[in-house]
Amino acid sequence: MKKVMIKKVGSYDVEKIKDAILGSMEDLGGIDRFIKKDMLIALKPNLVLKRSPEQAATTHPSIVQAIGEIIKEHGAKAILIESPGGPFSRSRMKNNYDTTGMTEACEKAGIELNYDLETTSIRNDDALFMKNVTIVKAFEKVDAIINLPKLKTHGQMVYTGAVKNMFGIVPGIIKAEHHFRTPSYDDFANSIIDIFISKKPVLNILDAIEAMEGNGPTAGDVKKLDALIISEDAFYLDYFACEIICLSHDDVPILRQAVKRGYLSTDLDVEEAASIEEFKCHNFKIPSRDNPKVIDFSDHTPSGKFIKLLKPKPVFDHKKCILCGECVSSCPSEVLSIKKEKIHIELDDCIRCYCCQELCPERAVKIKRGIVIDSVLKIEKIFKGGAK
Numbered sequence: 221m222k223k224v225m226i227k228k229v230g231s232y233d234v235e236k237i238k239d240a241i242l243g244s245m246e247d248l249g250g251i252d253r254f255i256k257k258d259m260l261i262a263l264k265p266n267l268v269l270k271r272s273p274e275q276a277a278t279t280h281p282s283i284v285q286a287i288g289e290i291i292k293e294h295g296a297k298a299i300l301i302e303s304p305g306g307p308f309s310r311s312r313m314k315n316n317y318d319t320t321g322m323t324e325a326c327e328k329a330g331i332e333l334n335y336d337l338e339t340t341s342i343r344n345d346d347a348l349f350m351k352n353v354t355i356v357k358a359f360e361k362v363d364a365i366i367n368l369p370k371l372k373t374h375g376q377m378v379y380t381g382a383v384k385n386m387f388g389i390v391p392g393i394i395k396a397e398h399h400f401r402t403p404s405y406d407d408f409a410n411s412i413i414d415i416f417i418s419k420k421p422v423l424n425i426l427d428a429i430e431a432m433e434g435n436g437p438t439a440g441d442v443k444k445l446d447a448l449i450i451s452e453d454a455f456y457l458d459y460f461a462c463e464i465i466c467l468s469h470d471d472v473p474i475l476r477q478a479v480k481r482g483y484l485s486t487d488l489d490v491e492e493a494a495s496i497e498e499f500k501c502h503n504f505k506i507p508s509r510d511n512p513k514v515i516d517f518s519d520h521t522p523s524g525k526f527i528k529l530l531k532p533k534p535v536f537d538h539k540k541c542i543l544c545g546e547c548v549s550s551c552p553s554e555v556l557s558i559k560k561e562k563i564h565i566e567l568d569d570c571i572r573c574y575c576c577q578e579l580c581p582e583r584a585v586k587i588k589r590g591i592v593i594d595s596v597l598k599i600e601k602i603f604k605g606g607a608k
């Protein structure tokens with residue numbers, strides 16, 4: 221039976237988080253199922269870019285400290301391994317660890333910080349697209365992985381949680397290749413599932429104490445949900461996390477594809493689960509609900525030009541932009557450049573992966589709906605009498 225534990229945790233108090241994790245581990249069959257003496261366990265947080273913990277773009281350091289202390293108290297060792305987007309270099313990792321609070325949390329809990337930049341290739345014959353995946357080699361040296369995602373909205377994938385977080389085992393800039401090889405959202409979702417099943421964590425602990433809503437995964441707003449969601453099964457965990465923010469799994473490409481591939485059954489009586497009701501957030505801002513439908517529609521239309529009008533596009537705020545070039549070097553389609561001291565985009569070849577938005581340190585990239593969808597939604601509002 222798939223078990224998903226949802227614990228009420230109202231703050232980032234390390235002791236309270238430890239209690240919630242230990243209680244969940246007990247409910248899931250006992251701590252020994254996950255942590256054994258002398259094991260080396262990789263902790264995989266979401267450190268998408270260097271942001272302070274208060275901005276809710278990254279896994280909170282208290283969660284890392286809490287699980288690190290639990291691992292140490294059970295005679296095992298922990299190493300924190302992550303590879304955000306952009307170049308995978310020691311100086312970037314150091315900056316990222318310092319700003320996100322990981323350096324301090326790891327020092328307190330005796331967790332090693334990974335600086336090994338070596339990569340390796342692993343094979344997975346169950347994959348649909350990605351039978352060979354290049355990953356950070358440090359993940360191959362551990363006995364188990366504990367996944368520490370953050371609940372956030374995502375411009376391209378609508379929601380990011382446990383399954384999507386494991387995309388971070390792919391080293392820095394190589395992530396861009398995956399976007400480029402699978403430009404349709406459903407194909408990209410499948411490649412993320414491929415990566416996930418290539419290196420499955422033994423446990424997933426989702427930080428939904430303070431989530432990110434709206435313009436996620438890096439430029440949204442903080443939303444308190446007071447929840448820590450824990451499960452061995454990342455697909456079911458994500459399903460219930462989406463139930464909490466009142467987002468249908470069918471609007472999330474990864475979960476939609478997970479159902480098709482048999483990793484998730486939606487034959488669950490969610491209403492029966494009283495624990496979900498008390499956590500439900502009915503006004504959680506979801507940015508791109510129309511995205512998946514647009515992409516489904518694109519599978520059947522013959523007109524590429526028309527499709528482009530449907531897809532939300534990145535728009536650059538030149539007042540906020542500091543011309544750091546991060547988006548230019550991270551764009552998988554190489555459609556961005558700096559011209560006349562402004563970011564220039566060749567929109568026709570943009571694959572709408574939104575890496576530029578995700579990695580912009582200045583929140584200077586917004587995702588704007590295509591004009592057709594925008595007009596349809598406006599007309600829909602008028603008919604519903606909700607136009608303002």
Ligand code: SF4
Nearest residue numbers: 541542544545547580
């Ligand atoms: S849009 Fe953002 S990432 Fe791109 S150059 Fe400007 S500040 Fe840097």
Ligand code: SF4
Nearest residue numbers: 551570571573574576
């Ligand atoms: S411009 Fe942005 S959304 Fe378009 S391909 Fe480049 S990174 Fe992706």
